[in-house]
Amino acid sequence: LVVLPSAAIAAYLGAPAWITYACLKSDQILKCFVAVVKVNRYNWMKKLTRIKLVNWHYFGNETIDVNGSFLLSGENASGKSTILDAIQLILTTNTRRFNPAANEKSKRDLKGYVRCKTGEEGNTYARKNSVISYVALEFYEESKDRFFVLGAKFDSPDEEAEIRRIWFCEEGTLDGFSFIVDNKPATDEQFKNNGKKIAYIRSTKEAKDR
Numbered sequence: 001l002v003v004l005p006s007a008a009i010a011a012y013l014g015a016p017a018w019i020t021y022a023c024l025k026s027d028q029i030l031k032c033f034v035a036v037v038k039v040n041r042y043n044w045m046k047k048l049t050r051i052k053l054v055n056w057h058y059f060g061n062e063t064i065d066v067n068g069s070f071l072l073s074g075e076n077a078s079g080k081s082t083i084l085d086a087i088q089l090i091l092t093t094n095t096r097r098f099n100p101a102a103n104e105k106s107k108r109d110l111k112g113y114v115r116c117k118t119g120e121e122g123n124t125y126a127r128k129n130s131v132i133s134y135v136a137l138e139f140y141e142e143s144k145d146r147f148f149v150l151g152a153k154f155d156s157p158d159e160e161a162e163i164r165r166i167w168f169c170e171e172g173t174l175d176g177f178s179f180i181v182d183n184k185p186a187t188d189e190q191f192k193n194n195g196k197k198i199a200y201i202r203s204t205k206e207a208k209d210r
Helices: 003-012 015-026 026-039 080-092 108-113 206-208
Strands: 046-056 057-065 117-120 123-125 133-143 148-154 164-171
Touching: 003 080, 015 057, 026 164, 046 080, 046 108, 046 164, 080 148, 108 133, 164 206
Parallel strands: none
Antiparallel strands: 046 057, 046 133, 117 123, 133 148, 148 164
16 A cells, blocks of 8 residues: 555655665565564574575576675566565465566466466476475574574476475575585485585474574
């Protein structure tokens, strides 16, 4: 109820374009803000430093530096909502509510992100056969002078099967994780943190309490 009116007022008053854009995206920004507050339990000493996306919609294997404040900007379908949804997913463990893209009529869902939904007739998903995806967030906790990573691994055996999801919370930085092995996303057995097996969290409730 406030997004469009605030954006309209900003445009009418001749505010800079970035302010109008921020008003349009205020609902997404607020969701991420609330998620950060909830997960960190008001502890502002944990800073998001990097984001890892493997087979997440159009992102094949990307590491995004976040250290400090940053602004997501770009044209429609450039991936802004895709990144925000990835952050929101890991912080809240909610795999059912995603932000609608400005140029898409249908709602986004987890399978659409993992298999890369195209919306093309006769070619619903860009990724075929079995697909493995990773989304991970690297944090720095100043009070303990340590890095840690929150993330999730998603397995989609085929287009019809339900996606299997497992979560993890590990000490260290993204550099120590074997997300890719032999040019392919790592399997459960291959995925390691500095050579050690990942302690997977298979319960969503337990993952939410990390």
